[in-house]
Amino acid sequence: MANQALGAPRLPGPQPVEKKNVAVSASSRSVPLIGMRSRPWADRLFYFAMLACGLCVLALVGLILYQLIVNSRLSWHAFGVKFFFRSEWDPVNDQYGAWPFVYGTIVSSFLALVLAVPLAIGVAMFITEMAPRWLRGPLAFTTELLAAIPSVIYGLWAIFVLVPLLRLYAEPWLAKYFGWTSAVTHRFGFQGPFEGPPFGIGMLAAGVILAIMVIPIISSITREVMTAVPQQQREAVLALGATRWEMIRTGVLRNARVGIMGGIILGLGRALGETMAVTMVIGNRPDISASLFAPGYTMASVIANEFSEASGDLYLSSLVEVGLALFIVTIIVNILAQFLVWTVTRGTPARSNA
Numbered sequence: 010m011a012n013q014a015l016g017a018p019r020l021p022g023p024q025p026v027e028k029k030n031v032a033v034s035a036s037s038r039s040v041p042l043i044g045m046r047s048r049p050w051a052d053r054l055f056y057f058a059m060l061a062c063g064l065c066v067l068a069l070v071g072l073i074l075y076q077l078i079v080n081s082r083l084s085w086h087a088f089g090v091k092f093f094f095r096s097e098w099d100p101v102n103d104q105y106g107a108w109p110f111v112y113g114t115i116v117s118s119f120l121a122l123v124l125a126v127p128l129a130i131g132v133a134m135f136i137t138e139m140a141p142r143w144l145r146g147p148l149a150f151t152t153e154l155l156a157a158i159p160s161v162i163y164g165l166w167a168i169f170v171l172v173p174l175l176r177l178y179a180e181p182w183l184a185k186y187f188g189w190t191s192a193v194t195h196r197f198g199f200q201g202p203f204e205g206p207p208f209g210i211g212m213l214a215a216g217v218i219l220a221i222m223v224i225p226i227i228s229s230i231t232r233e234v235m236t237a238v239p240q241q242q243r244e245a246v247l248a249l250g251a252t253r254w255e256m257i258r259t260g261v262l263r264n265a266r267v268g269i270m271g272g273i274i275l276g277l278g279r280a281l282g283e284t285m286a287v288t289m290v291i292g293n294r295p296d297i298s299a300s301l302f303a304p305g306y307t308m309a310s311v312i313a314n315e316f317s318e319a320s321g322d323l324y325l326s327s328l329v330e331v332g333l334a335l336f337i338v339t340i341i342v343n344i345l346a347q348f349l350v351w352t353v354t355r356g357t358p359a360r361s362n363a
Contacts, residue, residue, distance in 0.1 A: 074336065081330035083323055092330060098295040100319075105327040107334070109295040113212070113305035114335075117287065118280040120216030120301070121223055126273055129224045133231035138257055149232070156225040164289035167218045172290060175217070176209030180302055200299040208292070213301040215291040219283055223276035230272025230350060234265040271349025278342040282335065284309040308335045 084092060088105065095106020136149050183203045191201025238261050246260035262269070292304020293314055308331050319325040 070340075074333075077329055077333040077336060081326050081333050083326035084330040085326075087323060088327075092327070093334065096297060100315075100321070100324050103321060103323050105323070107308070107327075107331050109297050110306050110308045110311050110331060111334075112297050113215075113291065114281060114307040114309070116212055116301075116305070117215040117219055117291065117307060118277055120212070121219030121280045122273060122277060124217065124220035125224045125227060125276065128220075129227035129272075129276075130231055130269065132224070133228045133235060134257060134262075136228075137232050137235045138261065139253070152228050153225050155221070156229075160222065160283060160286040161289075163218055163222060164286040167214060167286065167290045171217060172209040172214055175214055176207050180207035180209065180213065184302075194299065202299060202301050205298075205300040205302040207302055208304065210290055210292045210304060211300075211302050212291065212298075212305045215287045215305070215307070216301070218286050218290055219280045222283060222286065223279050226279050227272045227276040230275055231265070231269050234268030234272065234350060235261055237268070238264045267352050268350045271346045271352075273346075274342055274349065275346035278339050278346060281342065282309055282339050284313050288313050308332075 084105065088095065092105065093107050093111060095104075096108045097104045097106045098109060099105070132148075132152055136145055136152075140148060180203075184207065187203045188201065191204045194201045242260045242264065243256055246256040251259065287307055288310040291307060291310060293306055293310060294304040295306045295311070296303070298305065312328055312332055312335075316325075316328050319328055
């Protein structure tokens with residue numbers, strides 16, 4: 010019949026699962042990666058090996074400092090503290106004073122910071138806050154690539170490119186438009202900063218080449234401390250209606266200023282100890298002149314130039330004492346810079362902003 014009910018299909022009921030015994034072989038059992046037996050002598054050996062690696066660095070610094078102190082005793086006993094304030098450098102009569110080298114080191118490093126700091130901070134701000142994502146990597150790599158170029162290459166480039174540009178264009182332009190500063194400095198008995206013949210080789214060339222060399226250091230540290238600022242800080246400032254410049258100025262730079270100062274001081278340490286590039290363009294004359302066009306000398310360049318020619322014991326000891334002063338100043342500057350950077354980053358890993 011058409012309306013006859015169809016019978017329900019017969020389905021098999023649940024069947025009992027047959028248990029199978031799986032034999033576990035001895036080779037398939039899990040083997041612990043670390044042995045159950047303790048080896049205290051291995052842990053102790055590893056600890057002392059790592060401790061020796063760490064102490065080697067401190068021992069190396071201590072040995073360098075010890076050798077510098079021992080080899081500079083003759084100069085120290087002959088001139089004392091006045092050695093760093095004497096202007097006479099006469100190897101023929103064994104009269105030595107390091108003040109021209111100290112002056113040249115201070116002026117060239119300060120000039121390098123004046124030229125490098127604005128550019129380095131601007132590059133770091135653009136890469137961190139404003140550059141598109143596809144441009145950040147190549148630009149950051151190119152900036153840091155400047156730190157990998159040997160200093161002798163910088164020196165050669167400065168001799169063949171930078172010095173002619175300064176002699177023919179930059180220094181005459183500075184003397185023309187800023188020569189009026191000589192009238193002010195003459196009242197105090199000093200030469201003007203843009204007075205004198207434009208040699209090209211001199212303090213200005215050394216400051217410019219040092220500025221180019223410290224830009225990647227200051228820029229890298231500035232980017233690190235700026236990326237350590239929390240992203241919520243930027244979003245909070247933007248939520249209050251601030252522009253991008255106001256956000257960078259109040260939300261980023263204000264919180265990162267201590268670390269940026271640490272990066273600047275770290276760049277100062279790099280400028281203080283630079284030798285080859287500065288030696289090739291500064292002029293190497295132990296005179297003190299207020300003019301940036303005049304040749305000069307630095308603590309590092311005098312050691313590089315005259316150490317191999319030092320014949321007398323007092324002459325050699327005086328050069329070693331210059332190196333000792335440079336070593337101590339560089340160590341102090343780097344420790345201060347690392348401390349200032351640490352106060353901002355606190356070990357925070359760098360991160361890129363969206």
